[in-house]
Amino acid sequence: MQIIQKRKWFYILSLVIIIPGLISLLMQGLNLGIDFKGGSILHIRMESTVTSADMRTTLKGLELGKSEVQKSGNEFYIRTQELNQEETNNLMSVLREKFGQVEFLSAESVGATIGSELTRNAVLSLLIAAVLMLIYITVRFEWTFGVAAVVGIIHNVLIVLGLFSIFHWEVNSAFIAAMLTIIGYSINDTIVIFDRVRENLRMKKKEDYINLLNRSIMQTLNRSVNTVLTSIFPLITLYLFGGVTIKIFVLAMLIGFIVGAYSSIFIASPVWYDLKNRA
Numbered sequence: 001m002q003i004i005q006k007r008k009w010f011y012i013l014s015l016v017i018i019i020p021g022l023i024s025l026l027m028q029g030l031n032l033g034i035d036f037k038g039g040s041i042l043h044i045r046m047e048s049t050v051t052s053a054d055m056r057t058t059l060k061g062l063e064l065g066k067s068e069v070q071k072s073g074n075e076f077y078i079r080t081q082e083l084n085q086e087e088t089n090n091l092m093s094v095l096r097e098k099f100g101q102v103e104f105l106s107a108e109s110v111g112a113t114i115g116s117e118l119t120r121n122a123v124l125s126l127l128i129a130a131v132l133m134l135i136y137i138t139v140r141f142e143w144t145f146g147v148a149a150v151v152g153i154i155h156n157v158l159i160v161l162g163l164f165s166i167f168h169w170e171v172n173s174a175f176i177a178a179m180l181t182i183i184g185y186s187i188n189d190t191i192v193i194f195d196r197v198r199e200n201l202r203m204k205k206k207e208d209y210i211n212l213l214n215r216s217i218m219q220t221l222n223r224s225v226n227t228v229l230t231s232i233f234p235l236i237t238l239y240l241f242g243g244v245t246i247k248i249f250v251l252a253m254l255i256g257f258i259v260g261a262y263s264s265i266f267i268a269s270p271v272w273y274d275l276k277n278r279a
Helices: 007-027 052-060 085-099 112-140 143-166 173-202 209-241 244-278
Strands: 039-046 068-072 075-080 102-110
Touching: 007 143, 007 244, 039 085, 052 068, 052 075, 052 085, 052 244, 068 244, 085 102, 112 143, 112 173, 143 173, 143 244, 173 209, 173 244, 209 244
Parallel strands: none
Antiparallel strands: 039 075, 039 102, 068 075
16 A cells, blocks of 8 residues: 555645644634633523423523533533623523523533633643653654654644634634544544654664555554544544533534544655655
């Protein structure tokens, strides 16, 4: 299988996905959730027979924007756009009219300042993860492997961010957790391939880098495919039956795992080859 010889086609394929995503990020940005934009969190208690789905249906009719509902026993946590005292009272009146006895427990606001701090910390955590991985791989292998691995990470992050921007899917704090998980997963797959490349380099005689790298990829291909499939099947099940509250997290993971497996084979490995030739 001539993966390295056809690397330019894989580069083009990735650019076809990344460039529209970057344009979308510049034009419309991300659909930031309450965690980033700020909003109100209401804590109420009502009959346990009321479900989260019932609550979401009621909130949709109130034009409160994107609202999140979490249930714990007979208590509900409602996260919605910023509400003043009058809007909060109106919301409670509608809920009492719809569901009967509703006890208001507390209300708090998540300001835009906290949202911007969360955004900054999220970006910082991604950068720190990338730098630490670059240092580790450089020490463990060599700098060309480290740079190629980080290029793969950036490739994965850009594709996931771009798709979320294009389709205007909501980005919340769970999305950041998914991104960090994606980085860890994809780098693990990349390291497996690079470790096999290093082993084959030690036994290298007159074999050129193209054949050596193709052979290393094919030797680890079954493991890469089996690993991503065993991860994707549970994620698909969670996406279909896991409920609304975890859909964004699962969707990001699903896209990231597929892209991560692709980049380990078709992006990071060819990038290492190009770097090695120039070095």
